[in-house]
Amino acid sequence: MKPIDTAVRKPATLDDVAAIAGVSAKTVSRVVNRNANVSAATRERIEAAIRETGYHVNQAARSLAASRSFLIGAFMPHLSSFYFAEIFRGAAKACRQYGYHLVVEEFDHGVDTMVDRYEQGLRSARCDALILTPPVCDDERLLAALDRDGMPYVRIAPGIRPGVSAALSADDAQGVQQLARHLWASGRRRFAIIAGPADHAAAMIRENSFVETLAGLGGDPEGILLTRIELHESISESGRAATLDLLRRVDPLPDAIFAFNDEVAIGAMAAARELGLTVPGDVAIAGFDDSYIAQLAWPPLTTIHQPIADLAFQAVGVVASGESFAASQILLPTSLVVRGTA
Amino acid sequence: MKPIDTAVRKPATLDDVAAIAGVSAKTVSRVVNRNANVSAATRERIEAAIRETGYHVNQAARSLAASRSFLIGAFMPHLSSFYFAEIFRGAAKACRQYGYHLVVEEFDHGVDTMVDRYEQGLRSARCDALILTPPVCDDERLLAALDRDGMPYVRIAPGIRPGVSAALSADDAQGVQQLARHLWASGRRRFAIIAGPADHAAAMIRENSFVETLAGLGGDPEGILLTRIELHESISESGRAATLDLLRRVDPLPDAIFAFNDEVAIGAMAAARELGLTVPGDVAIAGFDDSYIAQLAWPPLTTIHQPIADLAFQAVGVVASGESFAASQILLPTSLVVRGTA
DNA sequence: TCTAATCATGTCAGCGCTGACAATGAGAAA
DNA sequence: TTTCTCATTGTCAGCGCTGACATGATTAGA
Incomplete structure (x- = not known):
């Protein structure tokens, strides 16, 4: 008796799609990346071919060619699991929306320094930008390393160096x-x-x-x-x-x-x-x-x-929107929730 | 007045290191990947060059060439933030240890189907393997899609199809x-x-x-x-x-x-x-x-x-250990914690 | 001594994609 | 009609790395 359906489907490439649609790979790339200047007819033909082949972009190849990874790193300590999960939720939602992926690096106090963790983890993953939460966002040496590498970052609720980087805080x-x-x-x-x-x-x-x-x-x-x-x-x-x-x-x-x-x-x-x-x-x-x-x-x-998930959501928005965001300063409102104890 | 030190350091490549060490890029690659068959002298020379240049592997290039991504995907719904954070903690720790990165995909009920989320997220990131938690691990259609793509996965606390895939459960x-x-x-x-x-x-x-x-x-x-x-x-x-x-x-x-x-x-x-x-x-x-x-x-x-983090840690261990793990079945103990209410 | 096995290292194509640039063709302006 | 513009599509090198294979040096065995 044979295994049911082990016909492992090897992922389709741009060339596969191009061959079916009768265009060049580059034009398929344009469609995939939502570039302008592709005629409606061609676009439709290509989209059909994409559906037919089940094509999905190969991030590794894309990263290598474009020298951007479409990865956003969230660098945070193990705070309360609630804070952590909320940050994650907001950031992940935004990443999905902007076509990024999220790589979370958790900093474990005492194991090694923040700079080490950054270099071994987030940097070798070639993240396009970093989201920093307290207290990671207030580590002078880390910030220096980031600046040295030209790694863009936005800080959530920073305590030091106000205004020197994009920052989001709750009021x-x-x-x-x-x-x-x-x-x-x-x-x-x-x-x-x-x-x-x-x-x-x-x-x-x-x-x-x-x-x-x-x-x-x-x-x-x-x-x-x-x-x-x-x-x-x-x-x-x-x-x-x-x-x-x-x-x-x-x-x-x-x-x-x-x-x-x-x-x-x-x-x-x-x-x-x-x-x-x-x-x-x-x-x-x-x-x-x-x-x-x-x-x-x-x-x-x-x-x-406190809008923790929102903070993270907007943080990703800031870096994903692409423009220079060095000076973005965003303050989000907080609000009293009256329940049973006061 | 000039900016302090915007001398953005462009990441070193294997070739850079190779040139300094006076060897070929391939040999540097061997050292980086801890291959055997590199003489101690050469290894030391290369390691020095790596330190000097601050070289870190470019994951995108490595993935493309080796056709593996060194990414492990964790696919889970937004359960309690505690469960979520624990799974994350265990999986992240193991990934670090085995040289993988973790991509977490959160499934939001009602937005789209699990198969869609898998195809758009984890699959296009070309994860090498997936960790599935309940209830994602019990979705027949998702499992079928995974099998169809030949995507390896291990399930945590599965409720259906016992024994058909690697699985970890708490007792x-x-x-x-x-x-x-x-x-x-x-x-x-x-x-x-x-x-x-x-x-x-x-x-x-x-x-x-x-x-x-x-x-x-x-x-x-x-x-x-x-x-x-x-x-x-x-x-x-x-x-x-x-x-x-x-x-x-x-x-x-x-x-x-x-x-x-x-x-x-x-x-x-x-x-x-x-x-x-x-x-x-x-x-x-x-x-x-x-x-x-x-x-x-x-x-x-x-x-x-319940050893949630351990479950995730070992789940990553199973996929990272590399061997065929189709049949791994692991049961971890639970234990009573007597505090103040009983 | 000669052959085979083993080790250390190198060469090179190519993974799948995109940026830079070139080519083509159709309509607009002269 | 000729020239120019510009929207559309194509060509191609190369991103940084690794697998497959080749090579030369050394060692072991007969």
């Missing part, structure tokens, strides 16, 4: 402003912030925006409780510990807690509950990111939505 | 067995299962294993409460609703709930608490996956760890 301050107003409007007056490390650019922006907005509203900036956590193994556990510590230390207790991200907020909720406080009755809690754990929490977490 | 039954024994040993006797859809292969295996183990322990299979949920928008919300419904309907209440995955378990915890039950005091709750939300929950969720 964190604006969403936090909305949150602060919302809390104030619902009568909360005693605030606490579970803040991030001082070198975490975005966390600082969120913190400052919160304090300033409250001050503008008539609150007392000095009265806002603040505790700063380090980013350890389990972020939510750090958040829980910090909140527990804070709540045990102070009197009167805060009636609103702003955590600089959702995981910390989840930890803060656990801490509040452990001390017998109800959320949002005794204390309102809010996070930042609108990651999917925000909806998983109970009650679902009030948080600030 | 779900085993971990569930551990859980059932653990619950029984801690005195639980009234069980409920929040089960998945009947067409979700893994969910059914988990369900059956739970029932059978309990029966073997002396439990009454008929007495086990079972409710089956559909996989909607928010899985945890489905879990919450189903649990709420179940708990309101039955008397006496179960003292242990097994949810077929972690998100459902989180939903079940919310439901139990809403009805004033303590976890794990009144009712033990356990999930499956050991996803990162399990640690985020409070109390942290008792669950069954």
